[in-house]
Amino acid sequence: MFADLHLHTHFSDGTYSPEELVSEAQRHGLAVIALTDHDTVEGCSRTASECQEKGLEFITGTELTAEQGGDEIHILGYLLDVRNRKLLEEIGKFQAVRQNRIREIVARLNQLNVPLEAEAVFGLANCQSPGRPHVARALVQAGVCADLDEAFERFLKRNRPAWVPKFKMSAAAAIDLIHQASGIAVLAHPGLNRSDDPISGMVEAGLDGIECFHTKHSTATTEHYLELADRFHLLVTGGSDCHGMSKGKPLIGTVKVPYQHVEMLRAKATLKARGPVARGA
Ligand code: AMP
Ligand code: ZN
Numbered sequence: 001m002f003a004d005l006h007l008h009t010h011f012s013d014g015t016y017s018p019e020e021l022v023s024e025a026q027r028h029g030l031a032v033i034a035l036t037d038h039d040t041v042e043g044c045s046r047t048a049s050e051c052q053e054k055g056l057e058f059i060t061g062t063e064l065t066a067e068q069g070g071d072e073i074h075i076l077g078y079l080l081d082v083r084n085r086k087l088l089e090e091i092g093k094f095q096a097v098r099q100n101r102i103r104e105i106v107a108r109l110n111q112l113n114v115p116l117e118a119e120a121v122f123g124l125a126n127c128q129s130p131g132r133p134h135v136a137r138a139l140v141q142a143g144v145c146a147d148l149d150e151a152f153e154r155f156l157k158r159n160r161p162a163w164v165p166k167f168k169m170s171a172a173a174a175i176d177l178i179h180q181a182s183g184i185a186v187l188a189h190p191g192l193n194r195s196d197d198p199i200s201g202m203v204e205a206g207l208d209g210i211e212c213f214h215t216k217h218s219t220a221t222t223e224h225y226l227e228l229a230d231r232f233h234l235l236v237t238g239g240s241d242c243h244g245m246s247k248g249k250p251l252i253g254t255v256k257v258p259y260q261h262v263e264m265l266r267a268k269a270t271l272k273a274r275g276p277v278a279r280g281a
């Protein structure tokens, strides 16, 4: 039995609907999936229903955009209560940040004589958590760029003319937010970060796990983070980070995480739910 614990739908910057995602998961023989759309839990209930119907195990999730030492990092939240009021309130603020950022990016494009309307991007994104990939798609659709890569290279990448920085919560705030919604906090794709140095601080802030298996991790990188997980007593997770058709070939099915890691994830969540008193009993 295998799991993919890092997946996106059109509720952020993926292209699959929850139904398409579950159907693809089934086609690739996955027994468990977690939905981890950026700064939202909007797609979880539909994905959960579809998983139930198709006989797959579903894990609620999100991928929070955070900041550590000036660098953007991503914190995955698993098994969280997707109706938690504080969680919805806080991610609502970050969704507003994303929407305002889209308006600023479009304003910069307009200054560069690229005719594009923010509403066109929102219409295309059709979700609470729009991002640069949606602007890129709108630029391709408008015939301004040939493909998404060109849109990022010419306009949207850091330090390109339409790039706008994004306000982010701290890593510790993201970990706390996940915990207060009864979730498990996991550092996403550490191999893509500039350094491992901040990890010990995040462990002190309550980080529960680390994503060792990821499409962009080489075998050596995976080995390295498995050792690090062992050293810091962290849970091990992994996933394909599939965005559907938006980044070329769909990645679902390329990373298969052994079921034992799902069991350990669930065990830790159960232990936490019992609280510190019951733990010693
Ligand atoms: P945002 O959250 O708005 O900052 O957008 C980040 C998203 O853009 C991530 O999912 C990245 O994978 C994606 N992205 C970054 N660079 C590129 C690129 N050159 N081509 C396509 N997607 C990209
Ligand atoms: Zn994404």
Ligand code: FE
Pocket: 063, 074, 188, 189
């Ligand atoms: Fe990420």
Ligand code: FE
Pocket: 006, 008, 036, 063, 241
């Ligand atoms: Fe992701």
